[in-house]
Amino acid sequence: MKKILMREYGSEDVLFEANENIPSITANQILIRMVAASINNIDTVIRKQGLPASVPTGLQPKFPHLLGQDFSGIVTQIGENVTEFQVGDHVIGITFTGTYSEYIAVDEASYVAKVPNDLDLIPLGGLGVVSSTAWRSVIGHGQVKPNQRVLIHGGAGGVGSMAIQLAKNAGAYVITTATESNKDFLKELGADEIIDYTTVNFEEVIHDIDLVIDTVGGITQDKSYRVMKSSGKMFSTAQVPDQKKAVEYGVEAQYISSDIRTETLHSIINLYTEKKLIVRVNKIYPFTLDGIKTSHKDFENGPNNGKRIISFNK
Structure with missing residues (x-):
């Protein structure tokens, strides 16, 4: 599978493409085929200079580092102890282990939730953060x-x-x-x-x-x-x-930062499903090295009216 990683701090040119095996999952994890992710301010901040000095060294990025936090995708495999998800479920959420990857593995108990399968997963890739x-x-x-x-x-x-x-x-x-x-x-x-x-x-x-x-x-x-x-x-x-x-x-x-509680995510999904929340998509970028680099440039240059979305299917 393809991943877009960063090798060091700096401009968008520190990003590079790598091919790795699809992650193996534990008994409590689900494997998600990515459909969409989005660019957030934290992505460009970490890419340029890392987290603030006040953040403990152990929590700072280790290279090569995988950027990205919010995502939407489809469950392709579940661990033997998983009870809340099934293969084929459409899901959204936030992970702190990176999303610029064709597949990600997340814990069932993490910030991830099912969404109705008839919803478009592209804008939902920018909903979480x-x-x-x-x-x-x-x-x-x-x-x-x-x-x-x-x-x-x-x-x-x-x-x-x-x-x-x-x-x-x-x-x-x-x-x-x-x-x-x-x-x-x-x-x-x-x-x-x-x-x-x-x-x-x-x-x-x-x-x-x-x-x-x-x-x-x-x-x-x-x-x-x-x-x-x-x-x-x-x-x-x-x-x-x-x-x-x-x-x-x-x-x-x-x-203030994100409210990372599953009950919050369920409340947000309910509002979105009831059309009480909309996501304005500013631009969609392909999941390629050039696409990710361009999305970072565009985000930093602004204006960011709505979400800049990375599509893994484009």
């Missing part, structure tokens, strides 16, 4: 309630677009920052108010925000403190918030 991160921000930690005011920065991106939909499903009034070109798409997702950050300073036109979801960081995050209610919450996927400013403004501010 962004939806789980948005879920944790909006539902898990954010605990959004009806009529609360939610501000989502970067609403047209992967996490932002999911956060808009989850917040609207919870009954919130949703404001998002984006460019004018994405206005129709964001309205379709349910955004109540769209602020074009290229022409308007959002901190001058909104106030009394209960929850901020920050996918941008930098000066955008700094300005967000000014529009929040006292005792409001801010969750950022872009950078660790300044705790001194959080105390100064009387708000909670945290860096």
Whole structure:
């Protein structure tokens, strides 16, 4: 089977193709033939420089390293102790052992779940990471309630677009920052108010925000403190918030990552099946070395409006 690995940190040119045997599975694992995966920010960050220095050395990538986290695919083999899956099941999930591979082996008890076989697995390859991160921000930690005011920065991106939909499903009034070109798409997702950050300073036109979801960081995050209610919450996927400013403004501010619980994934799948969540596909790339390299270049150059998907069948 084909794999795309990285040999060291650096540009997309550190990626290379290898051929290996299909993984053997243990009694508690399932073997999945990959259908789709997606490019996430963490993939390009790890490729360029690895995980932050605060992460223990033992958890840093070892070379050659297999990138990729979310996936969709079809179960082709099950271990003798597996009870939740059968050969032929369509599944999605997240793994931290890499997805740029034609086959992957994952534990039955890991972050993987069945989806109806009539769903298109291509967009589902980009559902796991962004939806789980948005879920944790909006539902898990954010605990959004009806009529609360939610501000989502970067609403047209992967996490932002999911956060808009989850917040609207919870009954919130949703404001998002984006460019004018994405206005129709964001309205379709349910955004109540769209602020074009290229022409308007959002901190001058909104106030009394209960929850901020920050996918941008930098000066955008700094300005967000000014529009929040006292005792409001801010969750950022872009950078660790300044705790001194959080105390100064009387708000909670945290860096956030994915909610890796199977029950969360089942809830997300239910919403997707009921058409209460959609995945916007920005572009589909073939599972080739050139395809992966191009997807990384495109992701870094942006804009990333929706998901960049790797198709193993293309």
